[in-house]
Amino acid sequence: MSSVLNVEKLGKSYRQWGSEWRRMGSWFMPSIAPREEHWVLKDVSFEIGAGEAVGIVGQNGAGKSTLLKLITGTTRPTEGTVQLSGCVAAILELGMGFNPELTGRQNVYHSAGLLGHSQTDIKRAMPEIEAFAEIGEYFDQPMRTYSSGMQVRVAFSVATAFKPDLLIIDEALSVGDGYFQHKSFGRLRQFRDEGVSFILVTHALGDVRTLCDRVILLDKGRVLKDGLPDEVVDYYNALIAEKENAKLTIEQQREKSGWLVTRSGTGEARVKSLRLLDALSGEELAVAQVGQQVELRLEASIHADIPRLVLGYMIRDKQGHVVWGTNTWHTRQIQENVKCGEAVVFRLPFTCTLGPGSYSVSPALVSSDTHLINNYEWIDNLLVFDVINAQRDIFIGTTWLDGQFLITRQIDGCV
Amino acid sequence: MFGMLSGAWRYRYFILSSIKTELRLKFIRSKLGGLWLILNPLTQVVIFAFVLSTLLSSKLPGITSRYGYAIYLMAGILGWSLFIEIVTRCLTLFIDNGNVLKKLVFPRITLPLVVSGSASVNNALLLLAILVIFGLLGHLPGSAFVWLPVFMVINIALALGVGLALGVLNVFIRDIGQIVPVALQFVFWLTPIVYTVEVIPEQYRGWLILNPLTPIITSYQRALLYNQAPDWRGLAAVAFVAAGLLAFALMLFRKASPEMVDQL
Numbered sequence: 001m002s003s004v005l006n007v008e009k010l011g012k013s014y015r016q017w018g019s020e021w022r023r024m025g026s027w028f029m030p031s032i033a034p035r036e037e038h039w040v041l042k043d044v045s046f047e048i049g050a051g052e053a054v055g056i057v058g059q060n061g062a063g064k065s066t067l068l069k070l071i072t073g074t075t076r077p078t079e080g081t082v083q084l085s086g087c088v089a090a091i092l093e094l095g096m097g098f099n100p101e102l103t104g105r106q107n108v109y110h111s112a113g114l115l116g117h118s119q120t121d122i123k124r125a126m127p128e129i130e131a132f133a134e135i136g137e138y139f140d141q142p143m144r145t146y147s148s149g150m151q152v153r154v155a156f157s158v159a160t161a162f163k164p165d166l167l168i169i170d171e172a173l174s175v176g177d178g179y180f181q182h183k184s185f186g187r188l189r190q191f192r193d194e195g196v197s198f199i200l201v202t203h204a205l206g207d208v209r210t211l212c213d214r215v216i217l218l219d220k221g222r223v224l225k226d227g228l229p230d231e232v233v234d235y236y237n238a239l240i241a242e243k244e245n246a247k248l249t250i251e252q253q254r255e256k257s258g259w260l261v262t263r264s265g266t267g268e269a270r271v272k273s274l275r276l277l278d279a280l281s282g283e284e285l286a287v288a289q290v291g292q293q294v295e296l297r298l299e300a301s302i303h304a305d306i307p308r309l310v311l312g313y314m315i316r317d318k319q320g321h322v323v324w325g326t327n328t329w330h331t332r333q334i335q336e337n338v339k340c341g342e343a344v345v346f347r348l349p350f351t352c353t354l355g356p357g358s359y360s361v362s363p364a365l366v367s368s369d370t371h372l373i374n375n376y377e378w379i380d381n382l383l384v385f386d387v388i389n390a391q392r393d394i395f396i397g398t399t400w401l402d403g404q405f406l407i408t409r410q411i412d413g414c415v
Numbered sequence: 416m417f418g419m420l421s422g423a424w425r426y427r428y429f430i431l432s433s434i435k436t437e438l439r440l441k442f443i444r445s446k447l448g449g450l451w452l453i454l455n456p457l458t459q460v461v462i463f464a465f466v467l468s469t470l471l472s473s474k475l476p477g478i479t480s481r482y483g484y485a486i487y488l489m490a491g492i493l494g495w496s497l498f499i500e501i502v503t504r505c506l507t508l509f510i511d512n513g514n515v516l517k518k519l520v521f522p523r524i525t526l527p528l529v530v531s532g533s534a535s536v537n538n539a540l541l542l543l544a545i546l547v548i549f550g551l552l553g554h555l556p557g558s559a560f561v562w563l564p565v566f567m568v569i570n571i572a573l574a575l576g577v578g579l580a581l582g583v584l585n586v587f588i589r590d591i592g593q594i595v596p597v598a599l600q601f602v603f604w605l606t607p608i609v610y611t612v613e614v615i616p617e618q619y620r621g622w623l624i625l626n627p628l629t630p631i632i633t634s635y636q637r638a639l640l641y642n643q644a645p646d647w648r649g650l651a652a653v654a655f656v657a658a659g660l661l662a663f664a665l666m667l668f669r670k671a672s673p674e675m676v677d678q679l
Contacts, residue, residue, distance in 0.1 A: 014677060015674075020587045020588050023587060023674070024584075024587070024671075027667070027670035027671060028670070069517075072520050073520040074516070074517055074518060074519065074520055074676055075673075075676050075677060076672075076673040090520075092518050093518050097515050097519070099436070099440070101440055101443050102436065102439075102440070106436065106439075109432055110432065110433070110436055113426070113428060113429035113432055113433070114429060114515070114519055114521055115519070115521075116425065116426065116429075116521060118428055119428040119432070142443075
């Protein structure tokens with residue numbers, strides 16, 4: 001696999017010079033050193049192969065935007081190198097360089113020119129841009145008469161009119177109406193099938209799981225983790241809680257079945273056991289039938305006095321999509337004043353209306369509806385079970401809806 | 416330096432279309448449109464012509480035409496307006512385009528090129544208007560008129576050198592954006608535009624030479640009013656200064672570029 005992007009030991013520091021004269025002096029005399037350096041990115045190295053889709057996640061201020069700016073070349077690295085092969089397009093902000101007084105068509109010429117395309121190329125792509133934007137006769141009206149959604153349509157059409165080798169997208173996709181969003185995702189998928197590499201920066205972790213082959217987690221300007229989406233996203237999720245809970249620890253371990261168990265928490269409450277049982281017989285199950293009455297039984301051990309204890313859990317399918325999830329905060333069953341040494345047993349009965357496949361259960365012992373305040377223990381994919389369909393008619397999907405066909409026939413006479 | 420040139424060449428269509436766009440923007444949504452390009456400097460001419468020639472009854476040596484002074488003024492203003500447009504626009508060029516510079520990658524050198532291009536077009540339109548007025552006043556420029564493009568090129572080089580250097584510094588020290596317009600007013604009065612060199616007492620006349628604009632403006636006046644070839648020695652010296660300034664400005668621009676985006 002040839003690499004499209006090769007980033008090596010990349011670092012960026014913003015310098016404080018004390019005075020502007022010192023700064024200007026340094027342009028001509030390299031011996032003048034800045035008074036203070038503030039590193040926002042340090043020692044970042046990774047590679048992106050052709051056709052690979054890479055997500056970049058991290059909290060605000062982790063250095064994501066700076067990294068993108070360095071890759072596109074709007075700012076220059078203080079140290080290290082960025083090597084690009086092929087043509088790069090970046091959607092950092094839609095509609096850059098649009099002028100409200102010009103028509104959509106004129107703006108397309110202008111902003112595509114700003115992206116470095118020649119007049120003839122733009123002319124050739126124009127009909128397609130106009131067709132993709134679907135704003136009708138507004139295309140030849142001044143842009144100040146556009147709604148913001150229409151501007152976005154034109155902007156996205158220009159930005160993706162020319163197929164790049166590497167497309168960089170920074171949070172710019174959650175715009176436009178549902179119809180256009182769907183359409184633009186379609187175009188991105190088409191690019192993917194044609195072998196375009198992607199860098200996607202977003203806070204929507206669900207998008208990262210579905211769109212990316214690989215995820216890079218940035219924290220305080222460094223690469224903290226670089227790996228498969230479930231691994232990095234679960235780790236990131238646990239990391240968010242760390243900000244509040246200084247003594248929190250994170251462990252990750254890949255099981256033989258391929259599920260990744262991520263364990264994090266401060267340990268005041270721990271999951272002692274989690275089992276899937278048949279609700280009637282109480283027998284432990286590894287495989288559940290579609291429609292079977294089952295029960296999850298979780299035993300928690302308490303290692304310190306806790307004012308409020310909330311249990312949350314979610315069931316995920318093999319792709320990482322959450323099929324179901326809730327907690328005792330939402331059901332108003334918060335356990336208060338739990339004492340050290342207590343054992344709390346949670347019984348979670350439900351009808352297994354899942355479709356056939358492999359599922360995981362991730363429990364979390366927390367203090368409210370989020371794990372950001374107190375994360376006692378959160379274990380991703382602790383329990384894995386399979387669902388098989390032995391008794392019902394064949395169906396596909398992750399949910400058994402008990403759908404039926406009601407059919408009537410009647411004779412109208414042959415005409 | 417070579418990278419800059421090749422970047423500008425790759426973006427040549429963009430530069431041309433940007434100049435066109437700027438021109439178009441002036442015509443959209445204002446009734447008089449492009450006329451404002453010409454009306455502005457011409458009002459200046461009318462005011463000076465009225466105040467100075469009628470009220471103060473100053474005369475031009477060697478010119479008998481009633482409109483001699485007005486023609487003299489127009490020639491000077493033609494050169495001055497090209498210079499000042501480029502300098503003032505370059506001064507805030509990077510700050511005005513900060514958002515684009517931060518988000519998109521393109522050869523930055525295109526920005527000053529667009530400015531000089533659109534200023535030249537504006538100046539050509541003003542020249543056209545002035546020629547029409549000359550015709551109405553019965554004063555047709557002679558063969559020295561062909562030297563005009565040479566003056567324009569030197570003028571643009573000088574303005575670009577000054578403007579670009581100040582524009583780069585203005586990103587880091589914003590006071591420059593405030594000082595320069597004031598300084599330019601002084602430069603206007605230190606250049607023989609509304610007065611002639613002969614008005615200045617003999618012992619101070621030598622100082623005017625230190626103003627690199629003086630040879631350029633006087634060349635305009637000699638060509639348009641007296642139909643004389645320029646003082647080539649003075650002009651060559653200015654061309655030399657302009658080239659030096661431009662080289663310095665480009666070097667400053669290149670050195671400052673990496674840090675400029677971080678400051679915008």
